[in-house]
Amino acid sequence: xxxxxxxxxxxxxxxxxxxxxxxxxxxxxxxxxxxxxxxxxxxxxxxxxxxxxxxxxxxxxxxxxxxxxxxxxxxxxxxxxxxxxxxxxxxxxxxxxxxxxxxxxxxxxxxxxxxxxxxxxxxxxxxxxxxxxxxxxxxxxxxxxxxxxxxxxxxxxxxxxxxxxxxxxxxxxxxxxxxxxxxxxxxxxxxxxxxxxxxxxxxxxxxxxxx
Numbered sequence: 001x002x003x004x005x006x007x008x009x010x011x012x013x014x015x016x017x018x019x020x021x022x023x024x025x026x027x028x029x030x031x032x033x034x035x036x037x038x039x040x041x042x043x044x045x046x047x048x049x050x051x052x053x054x055x056x057x058x059x060x061x062x063x064x065x066x067x068x069x070x071x072x073x074x075x076x077x078x079x080x081x082x083x084x085x086x087x088x089x090x091x092x093x094x095x096x097x098x099x100x101x102x103x104x105x106x107x108x109x110x111x112x113x114x115x116x117x118x119x120x121x122x123x124x125x126x127x128x129x130x131x132x133x134x135x136x137x138x139x140x141x142x143x144x145x146x147x148x149x150x151x152x153x154x155x156x157x158x159x160x161x162x163x164x165x166x167x168x169x170x171x172x173x174x175x176x177x178x179x180x181x182x183x184x185x186x187x188x189x190x191x192x193x194x195x196x197x198x199x200x201x202x203x204x205x206x207x208x209x210x211x
Contacts, residue, residue: 027064030055039075049074051087058094070106076113083120095131107144114150124174132178139167142174142197151178151201154189165190168206170197182206 022041030036032050039057040047042064049055051069059066059077066077070087076094077084084096088106095113096103098120105111107126114131115122117138124133126144133140134153142148154166166187170176171194179201182189189206191199199208 032069046082065101088126102138118155135166137164137166139169141169141171142176143169143172144174145172146174148176148178152176152180154180154182154184154187154206156184164188167192169194170199171195173197175200177201179204180206 021038022043023045025044027045028040028042028047030049030053033052035054037056039060040055041060043062044064046064047059047061047066049068049072051071053069053072055074058075061079061082063081065082066079066084068086068090070089072090074092076092077096079098079101081100082098083101084098084103086105086109089108092111092113095116096111097116099118100120101117102120102123103115103117104123105125105127109127111127112130114134115129116134118136119138121138122133122135122140124142124146126146128147130149132150132153133148134155136155136157140152152168164187166189168180168189169192173196175197176199180191180199180203182205185205191203191206191208192211193208194211
């Protein structure tokens with residue numbers, strides 16, 4: 001995530017803190033089958049959303065994970081510190097973004113935006129992403145016929161560089177329709193293509209291994 005994008009996310013959180021209904025030091029639980037006509041915003045708390053829910057807004061958390069069940073709809077999810085866990089066949093009209101934490105999504109989930117972390121892995125199982133998948137410092141796994149319609153991007157880290165390795169595993173007939181782009185050549189990136197996994201575009205600055 002570029003510095004200006006990260007700043008934009010943090011400013012968005014501050015806007016919600018001062019301008020909107022925010023739960024401070026308290027978690028939110030949305031039971032199965034509920035429809036919520038507004039965004040869910042938490043500082044120091046967990047957001048739990050059940051199955052078959054509709055959230056007519058985004059979900060924001062400064063310090064706390066967001067746990068979403070199956071067959072649930074929301075606009076997007078953005079977290080500073082925490083993880084995003086999504087069940088099967090859920091739908092997001094926007095993006096899933098975490099600064100410090102992991103993202104994992106279950107079979108049949110569709111995301112019309114991007115999936116991005118700064119520090120944290122991304123695990124997509126049977127998921128379709130309309131835009132890019134990106135990370136600065138984390139591994140990426142695509143399994144069970146996941147599809148990334150955009151690119152996979154390993155972003156360049158800001159500040160002092162520490163040598164690191166990154167693994168991208170594309171397996172079980174999963175595919176990346178765009179390119180795999182490594183913006184920092186000092187990062188050692190290995191792309192594992194397994195069980196029919198493929199990249200339709202170019203692979204830049206990374207080693208490709210076909211298992």
